[in-house]
Amino acid sequence: MTRPRGTRRAFRFPWRTTRQVAEEVDAELAFHLERRTEELMAAGLAPDDARREAAARFGDLEFTRRYCRGEDVRRERESRHMTMLHELRQDLGYALRTLRSAPGFTLVALLTLALGIGANTAIFSVVRGVLLRPLPFPAAERVVRIWHANRSADVARSQLSEPDFLEWRAASTRFASLGAYWYAPGGSGADLTGLGNPERLEGAYFAPGFFETLRV
Amino acid sequence: MPRRPLGLLQGTVDVLILRTLAWDSMHGYGISRWINDRSEGALAVEDAALYQALHRLERKGLVDSEWRISEKNHRAKYYRLTPAGQRQLRAEVAELRQYMSVLFQVLDHA
Secondary structure (H helix, E strand, O other), X not given: OOOOOOXXXXXXXXXXXXXXXXXXXXXXXXXXXXXXXXXXXXXXXXXXXXHHHHHHHHOOHHHHHHHHHHHHHHHHHHHHHHHHHHHHHHHHHHHHHHHHHXXXXXXXXXXXXXXXXXXXXXXXXXXXXXXXXXXXXXXXXHOOOOOEXXXXXXXXXXXXOHHHHHHHHHHOOOOOOOOOEEOOOOOOEEEEOOOOOOEXXXXXXXXXXXXXXXXX | OOOOOEOOOOOHHHHHHHHHHHHOOEEHHXXXXXXXXXXXXXXXXXXXXXXXXXXXXXXXXXXXXXXXXXXXOOEEEEEEEOHHHHHHHHHHHHHHHHHHHHHHHHHHOO
């Protein structure tokens, strides 16, 4: 930078904080006002009048302060991004050159990564299919299960009686459709009697509309 | 002889600043004085507009700034033209010249 005659270079840090930006803008504007005040004093004004006149002539100082700070902060951010991008590109180039110069090592590393990623993907697919499998109903994400709670007995999931269920269904505005069922191992079912020993048949009871709710 | 101040045409602050800095790098106050002296007072650039334009030009990469210690030992922010700024200056001057020429073609048409 060709320097104007008689000036020295002042030190400057690479990255500025918001506060530093604000301080610099204030310093720059203060310098201007001081020189203008001097100019007006040299033209014959009293110091206080000169200062006031300088401020008046400047224009909207507060707006200028805010505007300049905003511009500077944005510039710092853009500059920082450019530098990071540039450094990233340099690092990538260096990494590629290094790998190319050691083909044996590169091959082993790539194979290790391939095996690791492949094995993980396979395991996850199995786990997903078996454990995390979504419900086999259409729009399964909209299916929810609700329980009747008994607050006074401090029970979160209690039994729901049929009249209560019918009431819920009639009054519900949140649910598109409600279904109910009853299954209790050893409880819901029937006894098969007749020839031979009685046999317990497991069963479940479904309120009308249950299968419509699940859309199956 | 000081001339009567003319209203500044919209959008000419930027090109004035660029032209000033093409002459020499200076601080905001210096730019203001230079324009005022060169136009003998006819072009009155408002200080607020000047500083807003300077910071905007710096963000666009058309000028660069640096804090220096002046002759009188004051810390001041000096601006200088970047190569992009030089190109922009040439382009804008050419555009203005063309605009004025066409404008007066129309205005002078009998």
